[in-house]
Amino acid sequence: MKVSIIVPTRNRSHLVGFTIDSILKQTVRDFELIVVDDCSEDDTEKVVKSFNDVRIRYFRHDNARLVAANRNYGMSQAKGEYIAFCDDDDLWLPEKLEKQLVEFEKDSTLDMVCSNGVFFNDTGDLGLMYEKSWDNYLTYDIVLKKRPVQTSTVVLRKGVIDDIGGMNTDPAFYVHQDYEFWLRITRGEYKILYLDVPLIRYRRHAAQRHMETFSLVTTQRLKKINSALHTEGLVSHGYYGRRFLWLLTIELLIHTRTIDVVTRLKRRLRRP
Template sequence: MPTVSIILPTYNRAGFVQAAIQSALAQTYTDYELIVVDDGSTDETVNQVRAIVDSRLIYVAHNQNKGAAAARNTGMRMAQGDYIAFLDSDDTWHPQKLEQQVEFLENNSGLGGCVTSYRLVFDDHSVIREIAMEPSFYQQSLKGCNLSPGSTLLFKKECLEKVGYQNESLKRFEDWEWQIRFARFYEWQRVPVVLADIRAGHTVNFETVKQALSYFQTIITTLPNNDQKTIKMAIFYELFYASWKNRLWGCACGYLAKSFLQMPHGCVGFMVSLLRRKVKERSKAGRVCVEK
């Protein structure tokens, strides 16, 4: 049995999927299986995947598009490893990513998983993102899935017994909802080394975001009231950001106000921390050195 199961979901990413797969196959840590889940692609994705021959690569295809959560769940149900790693099909790993994370978790047995620093790659520049871990992983998770992208996560498969799989009814933010459940039982920590390149710059349809977050609010009602307030503050911020990116200026202002009113002190602190990060990243954009 392999020690690590890599889950690589993909949908119409023919132009990127080979680079993602090759970055997994180039790992210095070699005891793994790579499960590529094609979520009903209609482009040349299947040909791009099948052009790569490697005994560790397992290809499975959905007969229709079911969403990122369903694709990851298919991979997790197939996984044979003690650890599970996610890799999005437009992202890439640095060669020592798995080696350093497996070693980190084996030396920190009380953790459920770990993430890494990463390089966020835009069309015309890149920035290094090193997000500090707060004292409470659970409280930090309530504020959004912004600790680190799924492509930097490695976690123990045994955690799924308590956490469960991702919610397939969510077409966006499924990783955030799953992270909150994860944080109720287990801690993550960050390996402070840049070990992945994450493609940025996607603009998501506002209605898709709105529908997903409306449903999100209906599945957090069992949480304590203060936790629900923190999540709703973050939800309104996500709606603000999505409407701003889609040039819906009036909606953006309204959602920003709702985020503030939901939890004034928390919102200010949240916004200040995001602003500091943005300023720091802008000052370093294009002049970053990636650790390997």
């Protein structure tokens, strides 16, 4: 098995069929599609099974979980050499997997390949997800500052997950669980290639505008906090250990002023 594709879903019977159809139309055929249903109450199961394709493996949870836990479960069931992700409302372009696997074949040292994409909604395409302003090979600093990794674009070697573990399932990371995962990967000695070509269509919902504003503000605060702690030698540049992330998340949730977060983190990180 070449690629295991993980699609977590919940109550998206009206959308997940389009996602599955786009995956089944890939020019690469050697893959399995693992759909992890987070106790949907609509016709999601019926839609998934209507495709009647032996490459589709459907799993259902009867108790609600975070999307990170559903992705982790899918990864635990994966048989492929590579792991790919797709959200249940996004679409893959037909040559997505082929173009990414070619890069792995050209460079055996590659560990992960991600790409650009196109925003779209019910009215049509809305433009590129990213206006590239970084090197082709992603580092911790690039991922922290630019956030160029969109989960539905990613293909990575299964060995990376075997090494670092899955996504963080702590509820405190609900909004940024995939972001923390990419940061953790970039902290390791893994080679990550960014392809500046659109290989997916990323669906934008009206409610996402509010979340994107929140994410932008949070990212700006993270940069300031990381810099402030680094200058005093409390956190080495690029350090994103689990303890620091846990403390940081708590403080971000409690305090609205960045200076309060920095002050409290300094005090708590100095503790033995």
